[in-house]
Amino acid sequence: MSLSPEERAQLVALAREAVEARLTGRPLPRPPAADGVLAEQRGCFVTLTNGGRLRGCIGTFRPDASLAATLPRIAAEAAGDSRFILDPVTAGELPQLTIEVSILSALAPMRGLHELRLGTHGIYVVRGNRAGCFLPEVATEQGWNAEEFLDHCCAHKAGLPPGAWKQPPATVFLFTSEKFDH
Numbered sequence: 001m002s003l004s005p006e007e008r009a010q011l012v013a014l015a016r017e018a019v020e021a022r023l024t025g026r027p028l029p030r031p032p033a034a035d036g037v038l039a040e041q042r043g044c045f046v047t048l049t050n051g052g053r054l055r056g057c058i059g060t061f062r063p064d065a066s067l068a069a070t071l072p073r074i075a076a077e078a079a080g081d082s083r084f085i086l087d088p089v090t091a092g093e094l095p096q097l098t099i100e101v102s103i104l105s106a107l108a109p110m111r112g113l114h115e116l117r118l119g120t121h122g123i124y125v126v127r128g129n130r131a132g133c134f135l136p137e138v139a140t141e142q143g144w145n146a147e148e149f150l151d152h153c154c155a156h157k158a159g160l161p162p163g164a165w166k167q168p169p170a171t172v173f174l175f176t177s178e179k180f181d182h
Contacts, residue, residue: 003037003103008180010038011071015046015099018072022079023091034068042067043104043175045135046078048089050096055089056081061107061124061133061175071101100181102135107173115174116146122177125153125160127170132157136177 003011010032017029032038044067045059056078063070079089089097107124110116116123119140124133132153139149150172151162158164165172 003178003180007036007038008101011067011101011103012099012181014068014071015075015101016097018075019046019048019079019089019097019099020091020094021072022076023089023094028072028076031066031069031072034066037103038068039066041065041070043107044071044074045102045104045177046071046075047100047102047135048078048081049098049100050089050093055093055097056084059102059104059133061104061173067103075099098181100179102177102179105176107175110172110174113146116149116172118144118146118149120176121174123150123153124173124175125150125158125165125170126173127158127160127164127167130158130160132159135179136175137179 014029021028041063043061043063045057048056058074058078058081060070060074120136122134122136125131134149134153144152150165154160154164155162164170
């Protein structure tokens with residue numbers, strides 16, 4: 001998958017418009033007419049930062065609509081990320097917000113640790129009703145090896161003990177991401 005510069009710009013603008021709508025109480029933008037990858041049902045994440053500080057990150061692996069329709073909803077949810085309920089993103093931050101969009105590949109079950117390429121693959125660990133994920137860049141940003149990447153995902157994202165990814169019925173899915181911002 002490779003988005004054109006025009007598609008990237010369109011998606012970032014759409015995400016920014018949705019974040020602004022959420023923070024100013026306006027309705028979400030209508031999705032543009034979409035074709036190509038914008039018309040596909042693709043997973044996506046939206047990450048908001050202000051001066052390098054995380055302010056929100058929400059995504060979906062299983063969208064129920066086109067990328068053009070899903071992205072505004074996800075962007076608005078990122079602006080209201082519940083982890084920041086005591087310090088929510090405000091409309092006053094809009095000029096300083098970096099809005100990063102990650103478009104995901106399909107999930108593929110990991111058959112062995114040897115398949116996980118740090119910096120290339122993101123992970124989605126699922127066991128029962130618990131699940132957690134990390135985008136591909138997290139492992140390299142944190143300096144983790146493959147086992148640390150999976151252990152931290154279990155412990156800090158899925159609410160599972162470290163090492164739970166090794167034990168059935170846990171499943172680890174791999175995915176790639178095309179990331180861009182403005």
